[in-house]
Amino acid sequence: MSRPPRFRTAYSTTGEPLPGRQVLDYLPDEFADLFDEQRALAASELGFPPTSAQGDFAGTLMELAALLGHTLGAYQDRYASDAFLGTARSVKSLVRHGRRLGYEPGPGLAATGYALLTVKEGTTGTVLRGLAIGSAPVGEKKAQDYETLEDVVVNAAWGEFYPRDALASVKLVNASSFEVEGVGLGIAQGDFVVVERGKTRTAHEVIEPPAEAGGRTRLAVKQPLTVNDAEYPGAVVWARPAHDLHLFGWDTSSASFTEAELQGGELPSKPDTYPVHGYTVTPAYDASDLYLSDEIKRSVSDSPGVRVEGATPAALSITAEASKHVTFSKIRHVVVQVPVDPTKPNGDKTTVLDEHPTVSVSRTVTAIQATANGQAVTRSGQSIRASRFLLGFGVKVPLVTTEPNKAVASDPHVTPVRLDRELSDLEPGRLVALGERGAGDSGRFEIVRVTSAGPWEESGQGGSKVLRTQITWEPVEPPAAGAPWALGALRILGNVARISHGKTATEVLGDSDGSTPFLRFSLKQKPLTFLPSAGGAEPELEVRVAGVLWTRVVDFESSSPDDRHYIVQRDESGTVSVVFGDGHKGAIPSSGKKHIAAAYRTGIGPAGDADAFAVSRLKKAHPLVERAVNPLPLAGGAGPAEAEDVRTQATGYIRTFGRAVSVEDHKQLALLYPGIVKASAAWTLLPDGAEGILVVVADASGAATTADSVKAFLQERRDATVPLDVVGPVPVGLKVALYLEIDPAYLRESVERAVRDALSGTAEDAPGLFAFAARDLGQPAFLSEVYERIERAPGVRFVEVRRFDTLEEVGKNTPPRAVDTVIARPSEVLVLAPQDIEFFPPEAT
16 A cells, blocks of 8 residues: 555444444545545546446446445455454454454353252262253243362261350240240230149240241239249140130039038938938049039040139149039928827827928039149139139240340351261361351351361260261351351351353364374364463363373473373353363364363353252252252353453553552453452552552453452462452442423333433443443542533433432432442442332423
């Protein structure tokens, strides 16, 4: 070309510059320009008059030349643009330029997490890596495959165990309220209950409506529990009596039978004196019997009873019961003199008659014999008319005598946690899960690694020693809440395995003649699974030659002719190739037919991210594992680097040459880690109080699930004596309140939706102003840009921002205000959720 190329910004049809798009324009003239230039040249040099006549042969030749020039110019522009990293448009060219700078495009990462394995009862053994687990399809999201990453020793005894000190005694002595297991028991205020501990029973009146919570019922009683707390373990509470009865004769007239008479014994068959009273009983009288006011059809001796007399209830034990016909009689002796001749009142002779008038009441009733506090209850000691007998208690529930220990496992990394059993084969280095006791598959979980496991002795009954296990641990995956674990709320699950997104594939790669350098074989299936590591992204790939495992290296620079090394290269389409050495730098595979094989896993990207307990389908029956489920979300899935990512990241390596020296180097290196799309670094005060480098990283979702891996990645490439911490961004929520005047030709709902999209939309091609993809870490927000973005929305005639502030300030009940600038710290990112955009109604002023 006769002149150097110049940059010309490419514009869209709207006149807006295309973001990040600059192309080299070697030949700015278009078809019409070239045609006009030829006509002008012919006119000036040859005197050839310009003409636009139909079928002009000279004009046709000029058009053909202009078309050829335009076509060649377009291709020349394209080729020239692809010769430079900043202007290349094809992914292939970008990958090639990156490789020249020592940069390999990020291959992406597979989502990783953990699975709880439920082991079949009574079994133990090793679950080999590659146990296949699947998720179920949810909506438009397809089912995904996952596999365990290592061989894991499992044991049914490790399924679930607890701290030895998980429970603490409930304070019951002098307690006026207590809890029982169960809800919906039908107990009401005014009812009587019996507390039974061993052979001892006490009766209590419920004085408040029972309160139910957490599967338990709390009872407030009039008579407090009085004995020592140590006497209550194993105690039960009886409730809901079937019978509320009095004693026989309670409803008779006191004029006919006095209280003392009703408390009497058997009626004499031959009274010596009169008057006389007593009971006649069929089949037999028993002085120990308590005759009830009615007959009970079902036995009541298998439950306690309660005698209520006045304000004092007494618990009874029924020792005998029988159905009897009872008659209570009262006989008086009356002497009557009757004249022999009634017509002669003063007859000389009279006859003396003895009469025995009888008053009686009879009924068939149940006779019981009972004891209270070990003493027999007699009829003579009862108030016949005032006492009640509650019998046939039908509800029996355990008394709550222990409660979860609220003591916190202070520092399980230093202070051992004593377990409730002996687990002598639980070894250090094992992953275990901490979960909430009684929460099942809900509640929070934490993954920890056992750092020590050893025995401890507990004194048993009779001075015997009981051997148990105590362990310490260190955190691996802390829960979101991060609260310390209380011993009473903690359960430990021992069969834990690391899992990741992906599915195993095996294939024969091909042959070797033993002499061809740089043998290259492409894997047939893609995408290859990559896992986070200190080296960045580690491919899940094994290559064997004649059954011998070869080692992957980054390059052959340090390889000798005998080193069994290979490298992995990924092209612009995602196809991964295995490349061997040339015999000088890295060995050439030995000669053979179909003896080069690969075992690898496929699966990568955000599709593998899954919610907790979403991955729970065993793909194939297993002799040891009955169930597998992920207690924590699987996260960290990241897609391969896009074309624009390559353009912006390819120079990162030559800026740092793989080493972080300055603070800015830490940011540049963090951006080279797969999946990290935003990063910042600053010298500041770290959470532990020391000054050091704080690196903030985020993936495409705005989270930092691989922060620990990024930290390990940086530690391998920096001076480890300088304090470093790697964290995720802190979201700062915003609140926006708007008053809109809308063009009547537009629907208000459509305009409000367009405004929401303009501020917080997540569309990839046009993200909202406060979408994560559109903001940098620490980027402030200005009121002017809010106005500018809203006014561009179709249908908006006028807008007034009446509130533009952080949610923190809104939560302080700050008067509505529209601040000019919202400042964000380097570790913060401003976010605006759709629900935090408020629209004032049209009539508002």
